[in-house]
Amino acid sequence: MPAKLEEAITLGLTRKRDLRDGNAVWTVYRTPRIPGQRLQRSTKADVVIVGAGISGGLLAQTFVEAGVRPMIVDRRREALLGSTAASTALLQFELDTPLIHLIAAVGRKRAERIWILSRDAVNDLRTRSHRLGISAQLHSRPSLYLAGDMLNAAALRHEARARQRVGLSSEYVDRHSLRHHFGIERAAALLSHGNAEANPLKLAAGYLRSAIRGGGRFYAPSEIVDLHAGRSAVTLVTQDQLEIRARHVVFCTGYELPKIVPASHNRIMSTWAIATRAQPRSLWPQKALIWEASDPYLYARTTDDGRVICGGEDEQFADPAKRDSLTAAKTRRLVAKLGELFPALDARASFAWAGSFGAGPDGVPTIGAIPGYPNCFAVMGYGGNGITFSMLAASIIVPAILHRKRKPPNLFAFQ
Numbered sequence: 001m002p003a004k005l006e007e008a009i010t011l012g013l014t015r016k017r018d019l020r021d022g023n024a025v026w027t028v029y030r031t032p033r034i035p036g037q038r039l040q041r042s043t044k045a046d047v048v049i050v051g052a053g054i055s056g057g058l059l060a061q062t063f064v065e066a067g068v069r070p071m072i073v074d075r076r077r078e079a080l081l082g083s084t085a086a087s088t089a090l091l092q093f094e095l096d097t098p099l100i101h102l103i104a105a106v107g108r109k110r111a112e113r114i115w116i117l118s119r120d121a122v123n124d125l126r127t128r129s130h131r132l133g134i135s136a137q138l139h140s141r142p143s144l145y146l147a148g149d150m151l152n153a154a155a156l157r158h159e160a161r162a163r164q165r166v167g168l169s170s171e172y173v174d175r176h177s178l179r180h181h182f183g184i185e186r187a188a189a190l191l192s193h194g195n196a197e198a199n200p201l202k203l204a205a206g207y208l209r210s211a212i213r214g215g216g217r218f219y220a221p222s223e224i225v226d227l228h229a230g231r232s233a234v235t236l237v238t239q240d241q242l243e244i245r246a247r248h249v250v251f252c253t254g255y256e257l258p259k260i261v262p263a264s265h266n267r268i269m270s271t272w273a274i275a276t277r278a279q280p281r282s283l284w285p286q287k288a289l290i291w292e293a294s295d296p297y298l299y300a301r302t303t304d305d306g307r308v309i310c311g312g313e314d315e316q317f318a319d320p321a322k323r324d325s326l327t328a329a330k331t332r333r334l335v336a337k338l339g340e341l342f343p344a345l346d347a348r349a350s351f352a353w354a355g356s357f358g359a360g361p362d363g364v365p366t367i368g369a370i371p372g373y374p375n376c377f378a379v380m381g382y383g384g385n386g387i388t389f390s391m392l393a394a395s396i397i398v399p400a401i402l403h404r405k406r407k408p409p410n411l412f413a414f415q
Contacts (some may be wrong), residue, residue, distance in 0.1 A: 021324040022353030024085055025275035025309060029137075030312055031201040034079035034208055036072075036220025042243040045217075046073035047401065048236060051252035052079035054087070054200060055379045055390040057207035058125075061132075061249055062394040064214035066402055071244065072208070072216060073236075075223035078134055079208050080201055083254045086355030087200040088273055088311050089387060090289050093119035094141060094192060096384045097363035098151055098293065099162045105362050112166045114364060114411055118385060119168060120193060121392040125175045126196055127291075134206030137304045138198040141289050144173070144182065145190040148294030153188035156293065168239050169193040180291055182284055184341065195289055197301050200387065227260065229373040248401050251370075251378040252390075261378045262414055263371055266317035268332050272330035273311035274338075274349035280306030282345050290341070291384075299384075308345060310338045318356055327354045357386070365389040367396050368413040377401070378414075 034052070047063055049230045052074035063070045076082065087331040095118060097103065102111035129138050141314045147153050152291070156172060170192040175373075178189050210217055226237035227249075232398055236244040250259045255268055283302050284290075291299035297313040304308065331352040339347035358380065360366060366380040367389070377400070379393040 013382035014278055021320065021355075022327055023351050024273070024353040025303065025307060025351040026085060026199060026201045027351075029199055030200065031080070031199075032205050032209065034205060034212075034218065036074065036078060036218045036222070038220040039073075039222050039238060039240070039242055039244075042245075042397065043071075045244060045246045046248070047071070048073060048234075048244055048246040048249045050074075050154075050236075050249065050258075051082070051254060052076075052208060052218065052220065053082045053084035053254055054204040054207070054387055055252035055254065055393060057204045057211065058164060058394045059252055059379070059397065060211035060216050061207040061214070061324075062398045064211045064216055066398055068402065069217070070211070071246070072211070072218045073222040073244070073367075074220040074226065077221050079218065079220065080204055083255070083288075083355060083357065084204050086273075086353060087386060088299070088301065088309050089198045089200040089203070090291070090299060090384070091122055091196040091387055092289065092383075092385055093122045093168070093194060094143060094145065095363040095390065098159050100155070100159050102362055103162065103366075110411060115163070115168060117392060117411070118388055121388050121395065123196040124297060124395065125388070125391040129203070129206070132206065132210050134203065134210070136198045136202035138203065140194070140196050142286055142292065143192045143195045143300070144178075144184070145192065146184065146290065146292045147187040147189060148292040148297065150295050150297075153330060156188050156190055163190075163192075179375050182288070183344075184284075188319060191288075197289065198387070203387070205313060211327055214379035225403075227373075227376075229376055231374050234375050246375075248375045248377065250377070250397060251337050255356050256380065257358075257380070260373055260376065261380070267316065267359055268356055269314050269316050270318065270323040270354065271311060271314045271325060271357055272283065272334060272352070272354050273309060273330055274334045275303070275310075276308045276338075276346060276348060276349040277350045278306040279299070279346055282306075282342075283308070284342065298334075300338060300341070307350070308338065308347075310334050310347075312337075320356065324352050327352060329352070365392070365413060366411050367393045368400070368410050371414050
């Protein structure tokens with residue numbers, strides 16, 4: 001039940017989760033550490049962002065560009081220690097839910113608009129990163145969406161037509177062309193342009209550092225345990241019983257969902273990933289992002305130094321002990337599937353890791369004001385497009401808080 005105005009919420013404040021396990025490939029690449037300051041006394045801020053991962057970094061930098069100096073807090077000792085480190089950072093406009101399926105679920109106009117906004121978010125992220133000088137091993141890549149048990153060859157043709165109708169760059173590739181151009185044996189695929197890949201830690205670090213240089217303040221470790229929501233302000237209480245009074249607060253806590261945030265049918269799932277040794281001469285043409293029209297789907301991408309990252313095998317449970325106990329078996333399955341897809345590749349895993357992630361209804365994120373809690377917002381960029389949805393969240397929440405421009409209805413608001 002929503003809290004009454006000015007009522008104290010004894011929250012504890014987020015649901016703590018063991019978000020990841022194993023050795024992610026990003027440990028190979030040097031990423032700047034971003035330690036926080038210790039909050040010494042109660043203070044005030046226009047905007048407080050809870051969470052110092054990719055979502056928090058993108059929101060913070062967007063506020064700074066709008067002339068607002070946000071305060072960023074995180075319960076861990078420094079930034080980037082949450083789920084961002086487990087991301088495989090396929091920056092796609094393509095949602096987990098095919099466009100034709102989303103149209104059937106929510107209607108043509110709404111579904112098409114969601115896909116277009118996702119495409120715009122990838123373009124915005126690429127353009128802004130370049131302007132800010134954030135390299136983060138960020139490269140434009142085509143993607144190959146392979147026929148599977150969710151969409152067969154005939155359904156892929158239908159999907160291609162639906163995308164082309166709204167100007168999305170996707171084309172149907174038949175079995176012969178797929179084998180000839182990519183060496184992949186599948187019935188068909190969609191080849192799409194305008195996607196990208198990145199190093200998620202370098203990307204998040206770049207945005208956080210830009211926000212801090214622009215006047216943002218970062219405090220860690222600083223866990224928020226209580227909250228008072230009122231019409232004019234929000235008061236956050238830390239584990240040290242210090243108060244932060246803010247006009248607005250945005251929760252960017254990833255899959256450690258704040259208890260005041262409705263679940264909105266989102267669910268926490270487990271996933272696994274591997275990375276191979278560097279083998280740049282064995283990679284497929286165009287270093288396309290590869291994924292399947294299956295549930296669960298397999299996906300693969302490359303890195304700058306020629307490794308292959310492969311992930312999937314998702315399961316619908318959140319228990320970290322159970323998740324981690326399956327890592328060895330899931331690693332073997334991913335190695336076997338990757339080797340079957342690319343027989344000339346050395347598919348053996350040099351790195352293997354597991355993580356928890358959120359999945360939203362119909363593959364669509366939840367972004368916006370928290371019902372019943374004035375001046376409180378949440379970013380739940382759940383699904384395979386987490387970083388894309390984080391960029392989308394920045395374009396929605398910052399104007400909503402600052403009232404700088406009239407925006408169309410928020411398609412991602414809490415229902």
